[in-house]
Amino acid sequence: MSDKRATREALGATLLELAAEGRDDIVVLDADLAKATTTVKFAAAHPDRFFDVGIAEQNLIGTAAGLAAGGRTAFASSFAVFATGRAYDQVRNSVCYGNLDVKIAATHAGITVGPDGGSHQMVEDIALMRVLPNMRVLVPADYRAAAGAIRAAASTPGPFYIRLGRPALPAVYDDAFEFEVGRAYVLRAGTAVSLVACGAMVTRALDAANLLAAEGIAADVVDAATIKPLDEDTILASVTKTGAVVTCEEHSIIGGLGSAVAELVGEHAPVPLERVGVRDVFGTSGEADELMEHFGLSAGDIAAAARRVIARSSLSSS
């Protein structure tokens, strides 16, 4: 596909657009990764409103919180592993406790970081961010959604975590797409199983739906682009229709989208559920696509999980 683009590329580009549209209140901070996160584009155009804090992620979040307390909308960017893990207490106490207008736009999330290996492959960030009061968590599926997520966060007061990735992803949405915080998007309508995915797994869920369609199984595919607040209505409507659900995320099966959907479905509409994700292990070096196969995050893995929940669903209903 010629239009494959990384979600992280939307960061620098969208911040530039927002500045051009007159958002002088936006400041951007990075911790010596501006080239990789792409905030360097903003830095070059608006050096007065860009602050590199050096290799000091606690300082990144703390300084951003101070700028937000001073009336700015502060975007803080680093790799997901450092922005959420290294600076967790700053995110909790300096940002979320004070409900400050800080947008943590973290790139290189998940295992698709690739060859850098397990130390840098962050698969716990959604869990860490989701549990914080006042925090909202966005996991865009493609470049267009990422740009929309950044815009939506910029225009909505309060803390946000925006999860962005390193590799180029196929387009899911067209240029008319507008990201809405708290909304899940039904990308394909089916009756037999709900595939609820986020981020890089949305395309794989759509691929899995194609595999299942060839077997006569019609899958609902839902992009849960906002993990928090979760679009409970859309997800419940899907699972009550299909009676079976598979969650798909490039994240640990503990604490992320799978947990959020399990909590919702368990309380309101118990149906057979399987979580496709990283199974409580650290990552390892390899190319992104190899790793997605290695950790069981391929379209085939999703389709297999779908067959299993459908079997369990028909058992319980027969």
Place this chain on the structure above:
Amino acid sequence: MTTADIPTIARTCRQMRRDIIEMVGAAGSGHPGGSLSAVEIVATLFGAAMEHDPARPDLPERDRFVLSKGHAAPVLYAALAESGYFPREELSTLRKLGSRLQGHPDARKLPGVEVSTGSLGQGLALANGLALALRLDDNAASTVYCLLGDGELQEGEVWEAAMLAAHYRLGNVVAIVDLNGLQIDGPTCEVMDVGDVGAKFAAFGWEVLTCDGHSLHELLAAFGAARLHRGGPVVIVARTMKGRGVSFMEGLCDWHGKAPNAEQCATALSEMAEGSAL
């Protein structure tokens, strides 16, 4: 800098000490030691050094105060009540359910609190952010004051922030270190020696001033000098005594986070009666 004479600030200090003992005593928990060591520092800031208006806590031209050692909330609450940010009667609600006077300062609840603090080591980065925002606002008048504990200097983020303030030449940042030499587990030199605090900040590119943190005269002079230095950040290393003003608390780390009982409160308050040494 407003003009308040030393006897007036001294009277305020006496009242703030009484407030600290009474509110921590009523709460049954809290941090008297590090509140008492910072009384003169905070009283001088709110009574003389800082421009602020309790009637307009969001006045753009105000100076900002960040209590990085957030557990010393009682000394801040005493100063805010004394300044008129809220009724004095509210001091007795400290740490109680529904109170605006949280165990550690909560900016969302109480006017006059710029940012929420309490997890040590985070205040200076917040102060830097406020200072950068003032610079972007072309506000050259306001200064951000940040009070740190000496045990708190063991947190790495303090030094990340110290680097940043010097790198960005934040001449509108004034840090004060309440150098009382004690922390929960014992003397700082035994728990984890913070060494020569002034030399450390100087090595990080800060202008360093030192003073007796209980001398109003020296504090006023230090704040006056700090205000004139706009080329970069200034730190005032203020030598203090933990528990200052209460004979049985002075110099004892046991009173870091313990409330006096009714009898101890009465003893402490009698020591602070009009005409006593402090």
